[in-house]
Amino acid sequence: MGRLQGKVALVTGAASNPGLGYATACRLAAEGARLVVTDMDADGAGLCAAAIRGAGGEALHLRQDVVSEDDWAHAIAETEKTFGRLDILVNNAGIHLTKNVDDTTPREFQRQLDVNLMGTFLGVKTALPLLRRSGGGSIVNLSSIAGTLGISGLSAYAAAKGGVRSMTKTIAIEGAPDNIRCNSIHPGMIWTNMMMQASVSAEAVKDALMAAIPLGRMGEPDDIANAVLFLASDESRYITGIELYVDGGMWAQ
Numbered sequence: 001m002g003r004l005q006g007k008v009a010l011v012t013g014a015a016s017n018p019g020l021g022y023a024t025a026c027r028l029a030a031e032g033a034r035l036v037v038t039d040m041d042a043d044g045a046g047l048c049a050a051a052i053r054g055a056g057g058e059a060l061h062l063r064q065d066v067v068s069e070d071d072w073a074h075a076i077a078e079t080e081k082t083f084g085r086l087d088i089l090v091n092n093a094g095i096h097l098t099k100n101v102d103d104t105t106p107r108e109f110q111r112q113l114d115v116n117l118m119g120t121f122l123g124v125k126t127a128l129p130l131l132r133r134s135g136g137g138s139i140v141n142l143s144s145i146a147g148t149l150g151i152s153g154l155s156a157y158a159a160a161k162g163g164v165r166s167m168t169k170t171i172a173i174e175g176a177p178d179n180i181r182c183n184s185i186h187p188g189m190i191w192t193n194m195m196m197q198a199s200v201s202a203e204a205v206k207d208a209l210m211a212a213i214p215l216g217r218m219g220e221p222d223d224i225a226n227a228v229l230f231l232a233s234d235e236s237r238y239i240t241g242i243e244l245y246v247d248g249g250m251w252a253q
């Protein structure tokens with residue numbers, strides 16, 4: 001019997017492979033959850049759903065822009081229509097920008113806030129009524145070590161991820177009377193398409209970053225998926241409002 005048997009989970013940003021949403025969706029499904037996987041990239045979300053079904057699981061995929069209120073309303077309605085409930089919401093979709101403040105335009109700054117912070121807010125706001133009707137649940141928001149640490153070049157991203165961090169704690173307090181838990185995960189450097197597209201592809205930068213990771217390696221998507229699984233499952237039933245660092249020790253330094 002899987003650790004999430006009988007539960008329904010929605011994971012955003014699940015198209016990217018290697019990516020944290022894709023790995024998380026597959027991990028939750030392997031533990032028995034029925035999955036709704038969404039992304040702006042509908043074909044990629046479809047591949048994630050196909051992988052889940054290929055492994056014997058159940059999955060629905062949807063095209064969804066997390067910045068769109070209409071897309072959120074549609075995603076939650078389809079979740080209820082297809083599976084009748086929602087127990088786990090993973091706000092994973094995100095975008096990254098590496099630019100110093102001098103070079104960041106107000107439009108770029110706003111876009112980071114829109115996708116990374118507003119997208120998470122809309123997800124929680126739209127899902128709350130169905131989570132309540134399902135008797136409670138677990139919300140996991142993807143923040144970042146950049147949500148608490150100063151890292152050169154990440155001002156806009158850090159503002160958004162810092163917002164996710166503190167908003168998560170408020171949601172935890174507001175959701176507690178309805179048995180809705182809410183926690184944030186703070187990945188360090190994990191090998192995904194996002195990281196491959198960022199400046200870490202340059203060998204020199206990569207070496208410098210590796211020196212900053214006490215465990216001596218970049219993380220793998222499954223390192224995050226396993227942490228989400230724990231926070232999504234009843235094993236963490238007395239844990240809410242925490243920030244969990246999954247970063248090989250970077251934050252501890």
Ligand code: NAD
Pocket residue numbers: 012013014015016017018019020021038039040041044064065066067091092093094095096115119142143144145186187188189190191192193194195
């Ligand atoms: P990724 O770029 O590999 O995947 C992100 C996915 O989000 C993509 O499939 C993309 O299509 C989707 N997406 C982007 N904008 C969207 C939108 N408006 N609506 C719907 N989907 C959208 O990224 P990843 O590395 O898998 O990161 C996943 C999450 O983890 C992000 O929130 C990211 O900020 C966070 N994170 C990642 C790392 C890391 O090292 N990889 C570190 C810290 C935090």
